[in-house]
Amino acid sequence: MLLHLFDHNLPEGAWEAPAALTQAGISAAVHVQRKHVPRTLKRLEQRGDLTTDKRHVPGAKQRRQVYGLTSNGRSIARELREKILSQYVIKNGEKTLLSELRKGGQATLDLLSFIDEGMTFHENPVVSPVSNPEGVASLDAQAGENLIRRLFARAWEDGKITKDEQYLLSEVVEFLGMHPERVRRLSDEARKEQKAPPPEEIYLDMLRQAMVDGELVDDEIALLETVRIAYGFDRLTHDKLLEDAKKSPIVSEKYLTYRSTLITALQDGVITEDEGAMLSTLRETLAITDVQHASLLAELRDTIK
DSSP states (O other), X not given: OHHHHHHXXXXXXXXXXXXXXXXXXXXXXXXXXXXXXXXXXXXXXXXXXXXXXXXXXXXXXXXXXXXXXXXXXXXXXXXXXXXXXXXXXXXTTEEEXXXXXXXXXXXXXHHHTTBOTTSBBOSSXXXXXXXXXXXXXXXHXXXXXXXXXXXXXXXXXGSSOOHHHHHHHHHHHHHHTOOHHHHHHHHHHHHHHOOOOOHHHHHHHHHHHHTTTSOOOHHHHHHHHHHHHHHTOOHHHHHHHHHHHHTOGGGSXXXXXXXXXXXXXXXXXXXXXXXXXXXXXXXXXXXXXXXXXXXXXXXXXXXXX
8 A cells, every 4th residue: 555655646735636546546556355445544544654635536426535645654665665676576587676677657566466476577467456447356356346246237137227226336336446347347247147146145245245354444334325225125134134244154164264374374474385385275175265365365464463
């Protein structure tokens, strides 16, 4: 987040700010679900590295909370960027200084998207933010894509999308900061499949994702309320599904076992090639999905010092 905000300045005293500085924009840039963003932003603000404001954002219906770095935050981010750019990566079989691969004015996170976990540089991005029209999203961000796909499948069940359904989808898409072309592709995929899940299942899935860290933040509560009303659920239904979400298998014994192992692997801040292979085998044995792994990884990297 420091690297992203360092490369995208919050205009001082301006009436407008770019979408990249909203929670949705930050979430897309760092390749994690928006669920994991507020906690880190709050910690940065408490540390004195972050400044906030409410600005008009192009395309938004109302003013949005936006974020920028203080002078202290910029100093830390600059030092971090210099450290990263001094690393060596493998390109075409040879060790190359990362700074030599950076194009003029290229954002640091964009440069890093070309590098895999083995520190090998690729000609095309390994991951693409959901704010981009195409490209493979990170495993964690794919959870948002799956949610959009399921919502579209439900909306296309009768062969058309009503105005109310359009409003609901636009609210979710704006919340996730997803590019219209990516949304259109997900809509086409859902329309062709036409295997619409029941609304209760979609809502439960949203609740489970929102409850990954055990709490609902304000933006999630507002979004869930929009979906609840759109689907015609009463409060009792919401409360029942929320209880079901809290009892989700995501906290099963196998999940906790994998979480414990992942914590051990992350103690030094890096997952080595051997640890990655071991974790992959463990996921297969415990039936841990890639999405669950990615969500855990985002959560633990945010909390482990």
